[in-house]
Amino acid sequence: MMSSTISPAPLLSLSPSPSQSHLPSPFAFRRGLCLVCHSFSQSESQADKPNSWRQLHWKEKRPRRKANAISDKEVVHQFDQLLAAKNLYQINQYLKDYAKTSNNSYPTVFSLFTRLTQAEGIGPNEYTYAILMDCCARMNQVNLMFGFLGRFLKEGHSVNNAMIFSPILKGLCWEKRTGEAATIVLYKMAKLGCIPDVVSYSILINGLSKDGEIDKAMDIVDVMISKGYDPDVITYSILINGLCKKGEIQKAMDIVDVMISKGLEPNVVTYSTLIDGLCKKGEIERALNFLDVMISKGYNPDAITYSTLIDGLCKKGEIEKAMDFVDVMISKGCDPDVITYSTLITGLCKNGETERALNILDVMISKGCEPNGVTYNTLIDGLCKKGETKRALNFLDVMISKGHEPDVVTYGTLIDGLCKKGEITKAKELFFEMISKGVDPDAMIYCTLIEGLCKEGGEIE
Structure with missing residues (x-):
């Protein structure tokens, strides 16, 4: 039973509590929004710094396309023309397209939304709010999403389209708050008169699978089926990926059989996932067999x-x-x-x-x-293991000249190689160099250096 595996998250409430019987005033809401946008703009400027967490977060986790060379003034001008034409479909499409141009576009999107709310004879609908809430999710501003949802409800809009909840579910799953996402899908949406759809369930299933909660993800599939929704290839592929990551290859194979029995053909993602899982288990021959099947089905690896x-x-x-x-x-x-x-x-x-x-x-x-950095680290490690520390140090210089900052792995590998060759002086120089560059030595580096110094009879000055 679902109740035995996923219980409602007590922290989540989509309806006002007695102490929150009214939503913030429009002024307060806009002021809060401005503060968030300002904070986001500040964090974006920080993202340009080397080794920035936000730089990794934006560029690797959820990459975005490069911004078009268009000024904010021109954006506002184009948007105002759409407002004058009172074509909400085109307005929503414009907001959606502009939001995709750059991470820096989000504050402008919010500003354009404000212009829409102040226009005569036209206003935002559920698609507009879904676009804004997706921006919030990508900014890691889940609470702001709930603020938009509250405003949406206060304006008298109905929530009969599950699409409005998709950004919230994605945002919660990205933040590993899958319990709250499950509460929304299984309880809250229905209370607000909105029936979860295949997308709602798939987002939750994906979040649970990525969190390693594959059993709960499979429970949600059962709930989904009981509600009359048939999982599609994407849903099944999500489950197969989760099972493969846990090393449960046979269960993943069973899911493939279920897919095929329901008339669903595995796609390139499905086959690639299985091949990856089999390779990680060392079952190369089976992986190669799946490659042959994949190609015979017309899919190009x-x-x-x-x-x-x-x-x-x-x-x-x-x-x-x-x-x-x-x-x-x-x-x-x-x-x-x-x-x-x-x-x-x-x-x-x-x-x-x-x-x-x-x-x-x-x-x-x-x-x-x-x-990339991994390539250079691998070569440096290989050379150090062969005792070719001089060539390894040369690659350190090349690595830096190409804009790849050495990390604790790079320095640890070199210090270990130098100590094993008895080149303690160079190892110490490298140790102090890494500290000067803001790279903190780990326990292994200290142990390696201490062992080398003991053999030499020296000390760290």
Whole structure:
């Protein structure tokens, strides 16, 4: 039963409590919104700093397209023209498209929303609010989303379209507040007269799967089916991904069988997920069989799929087969990317074949594929393990010159390699260099350096 696995989250309430019987005034709401936008703008300026958490958060977790070269003044002018035409469909499309241009566009979107609310003879609808709430989710401002929902309800709009809740569910799941998301889907939406749809359930299932709560995710699928909704390929693929990440490959295979029995054909994502899961379990032959099935169904594997197989082969020590797969992917019109090349370099270095790894690096660069920090760390590690610390230090300089800041792994690898070669003076210099650059040594680095100093009979000055 669902009640035994997912209980209502007590912190969430979509209806006003006695102490919150009225929503903030429009002035207070706008003032709060302005403060959030200001805070967001400030945080965006911080995102340009090296090693910034927000830089990773925006650029890796939820990447956005580059902004178009258009001034705020021109945006307002275009929007005002749409307001004059009183075409809400075009207005919503404009807001949606502009929100996609850049992370910095969100405050402007809110400003345009304010102009819409102040216009005569036209006002926002549920699609407008959904766009705004999606912006809030991407800003990690879940509470502001609830503020917009409260305003939406206060204006007398009905919530018969589940779409209005999708940004809230996404935002909560992104913040790992899946219990609250489950409460909304299973209880709160119905109380507000809104029936969850396939998208609502799929967002929740995805959030639970990513949190490792695969059993609860499968419970939600059962609830979804009991409500008359059939899971689609996306829903099943989410479950398969969650099961593969937990190493439960056979259960994932069973889900594939269920999919097929319901007339649903696995897609490229489904096959790639299974191939990844099998490779991580070391079942390369089964993974290769699925690759053949995937191709026979007319799906073209991408660089990620091939890189997954190459990684699996490298980890099993089958380097030559991995190299052959690079030729196969190229023959299929799929160019190796930085992950593919780095995977090969890692496999070769772990096999002690640093010279071949360096040859792969040369090929990589000649193809216009720029090595990343992982690539350089791998090569430095391989060279240190071979005792070639001078070449490893040269790669540290190259790495820095290419704009890749060495991290604790880079310095730890080099210090370990230097200490093992008895080059304690250089190891100490590197130790103080990393501190001067704001990289904190970990326990392993201290232990390595202390051990090296003890053998030498020296000390850290």
